[in-house]
């Protein structure tokens with residue numbers, strides 16, 4: 228794996244996690260965040276209190292047994308169910324608080340990430356970044372789950388370990404006084420042994436388990452690549468089946484899953500190595516204090532109850548000090564989830580910057596569509612459009628033609644504010660007055676009503692209006708299925724989807740329509756039928772179309788050809804490569820008379836050029 232892969236750790240996982248946490252604790256949900264955190268803290272403290280009380284109870288019980296004091300033992304037998312009940316209740320309460328904390332944190336994190344990803348074309352911009360984080364969907368849905376749940380669990384267990392350590396250190400120090408180590412009666416000798424023992428175990432675990440972090444990151448990526456390959460096959464099932472590409476696809480899937488198995492093998496091998504240490508470590512920690520304190524016990528320097536308490540205190544201190552060692556596999560896995568979310572955040576920030584820093588200024592709210600010395604490049608730097616200027620007025624119908632790959636759709640992308648590579652200025656009508664229809668309209672998941680009404684809410688149009696729009700666009704039979712939920716993007720042919728797109732246009736009735744090869748799958752008669760919308764129901768709307776089909780030209784007032792980076796007028800109204808007169812500020816463009824002059828001047832210039840029989844320049 229390349230060392231500069233976006234998932235490679237660049238910042239400590241703790242700092243990354245604190246970054247997510249800071250956002251949540253300072254967000255609108257901060258009361259929930261702080262409240263649940265306080266509850267987890269409280270429950271953990273109560274659990275430790277009970278654990279300490281159980282330790283004392285153990286001591287009392289064994290002392291009673293040693294003294295053969297039946298009355299004292301019976302008292303301990305009465306105390307036991309109370310302690311057991313409290314332990315159980317606190318365990319459940321603490322679990323509930325942890326679960327709610329993790330879930331609320333995840334809800335905030337997912338909403339934040341998916342909101343940023345879905346809005347303002349950021350997911351589109353991320354697709355343009357060469358080294359963007361892969362499979363953002365899985366990072367948002369899966370990695371957030373583990374990153375938050377495990378962080379809460381680890382945090383709670385670390386807190387437990389620290390408080391346990393503080394509680395038992397004193398006890399172990401006191402009890403150590405009666406236990407000479409290697410013949411020397413050192414104060415806190417047993418505590419020193421516990422610290423040395425835990426430090427050795429932790430260092431060894433760190434040395435042995437270091438590769439586990441990288442392996443988990445590789446495994447995560449392999450798992451998400453495999454899942455993506457499966458989804459891609461599902462989405463392209465028809466095309467693959469048609470060309471009998473199934474065997475090839477199975478090979479690709481096997482290859483992708485092979486990566487998962489390889490990473491799993493490496494991960495499991497590392498975990499086995501750690502198991503060698505982990506399995507013996509606890510046993511030694513349990514036996515060591517008894518073996519060391521045995522001589523003192525037989526010499527009568529300490530009783531059985533104290534010996535048991537000493538053993539427990541030693542084990543608790545070692546356990547607390549060995550938190551890192553005990554949780555290493557979990558920590559390594561957690562870190563891989565954190566890195567994947569952090570890489571997504573970095574890519575979102577880069578996509579935001581790409582969107583913001585794009586060289587083409589797009590201003591919405593103009594009464595006309597104006598290209599002002601617009602240059603467009605593809606990501607490799609090839610010039611698609613070279614300083615083109617043009618004006619398309621309200622109510623005009625303009626067809627843009629040009630060879631495949633010359634940059635027609637890119638011009639629409641730039642007009643939508645999505646294309647970052649280029650310079651110049653594009654003035655657009657108000658967003659709410661504009662609707663773009665791509666070659667394959669986007670059909671959201673849900674009912675047919677959702678699909679026809681999109682992007683408006685499904686209740687915005689009445690059944691009669693929807694049925695009329697569908698019938699007008701050649702889909703009368705669909706009116707009876709408006710409430711049927713299905714994968715309409717798969718059930719309808721491309722031609723039917725394109726008709727549905729026109730029905731959508733009819734319902735929304737925008738003042739500006741941009742069509743990008745929106746009739747490519749229709750026969751001539753169907754194309755003519757839907758294009759007549761712009762002479763009838765949508766007669767007042769301005770239309771800017773991209774299309775190769777010869778039959779389209781008659782539905783337009785003029786044609787612009789994109790050739791060799793230039794917009795060439797084959798009919799009228801095109802300006803190319805010349806400086807534009809100053810345009811009014813976007814805030815003023817809605818006032819028709821205050822700003823009409825510059826654009827009228829442009830159009831007049833274009834018309835003069837046309838009368839001279841030259842492309843306007």
Ligand SMILES: Nc1ncnc2c1ncn2[C@@H]1O[C@H](COP(=O)(O)OP(=O)(O)OP(=O)(O)O)[C@@H](O)[C@H]1O
Nearest residue numbers: 355605606611629630631632633634635636637638
């Ligand atoms: N996301 C992208 N990443 C890399 N290159 C891109 C991307 N989008 C477009 N391009 C390139 O930009 C150029 C123009 O693409 P565009 O889609 O505008 O062509 P077009 O004129 O609409 O073609 P067609 O008529 O075939 O649809 C092409 O060379 C294309 O490969």
